Amino acid sequence: MQYNFDELTERRNTGCVKWDSDNDPDMLPLWVADMDFQTAPSVKEAVMSRAATGIYGYVRVPDSYYEALTRWFDTRHGWHIDKDRVIYTSGVVPALSAIIKALVKPGEGVIIQTPAYNCFFSSVRNNHAIEIDNPLKRIETASGFTYEIDFEDLEAAASRPETRLLLLCNPQNPTGRVWTRAELEQVRDICRRNGVRVLSDEIHCELIHGGYEYIPYATIDPEAVVCCSPSKAFNTAGLQTANIVCPDTETRDLIERAINDNEVCDINPFGVVALEAAYNDGEEWLDALNTYLDDNYHYLRETLGSAFPQLRICDSQATYLAWIDIRPLCISSDNLDKLLRENGKVHINSGTMYAGDGYMRINYACPRSRLAEALRRLAGVLKTL
8 A cells, every 4th residue: 555655734723732833834843753744544544433433531441452552562573561561641751750750769860861852851850850861972973973872881870879760762862773682781781780770761663764673672671661652653642642561560550659640540532542553554554654754864864964064964773853963063052943943944953952962853754845845944044154
């Protein structure tokens, strides 16, 4: 079946965070991490069928929900999940916050590998824990740069007496790294040696570029707590459904208590049927999406790289988020963000929010024509610097 990812869907004036937040009808947004593609046909049909009932009351999550989830990860990724270890909740960010609340006391430490997704910082801060940074090591490559884990620094961070948790991002946002088995094994060994639990955010796990393989961290470390959701891959973040996979009863009880304390213990009926449809019938669409995203990424690299060879672009292996080093332009991330919005009418993310000043993050999950126009506007501003 062919899927038309070139179709331009109008999202403005739909109550859309991505398109309606700037209050500027001329702004092109390539910032917040949702896609400008309609979801998989199976998901759309399931949601429309559920909506046709006309009653949207409290939902009882059926066995078919767990069956779809466990079958998907077992057959696609070789990760067998016992359904009794699954806790559903309204999103990965609420899940992370509740897990930190459950497992880390105020004043204890959580390791964050920077640059990192901005909600990692707020989740630690809001639970009165201490942020312990483990900066990733930038490695120069022939085509740009990539990142590796600084294991020596991770050992030092994990050995601190107040450290209780490592917040892992697998694959990593914003750098797009897909961690290898050897890297994940080293993370496991360091954390076990120091009595540190691993909490792995795997929300981007389905968005893998060609030639790379996502390895579920729980297949390396069965003691880990893992968060996952179809929301990024199937563009269903507004349906507010995510899952926590936790191996032991004692920890699950603590997390379920925190989930209830934070009042994120319910999900909506559309999220339930969307997950089932995505995992039962969405694989062909997802594979086609990943091919299109891979092509978009290479188009972005070629377009920016040829026009501005001084810019360095991270060698992304996953996600739909390009991470770009703008330091040769001699302008801060926040100032470039402002300039692009005011003069170029294009909105991308300042790297400052990810602890990456001197970098920008671009969401390229949109039709090629829209990406081309955004890059044209971006180039117009950069030429003035």
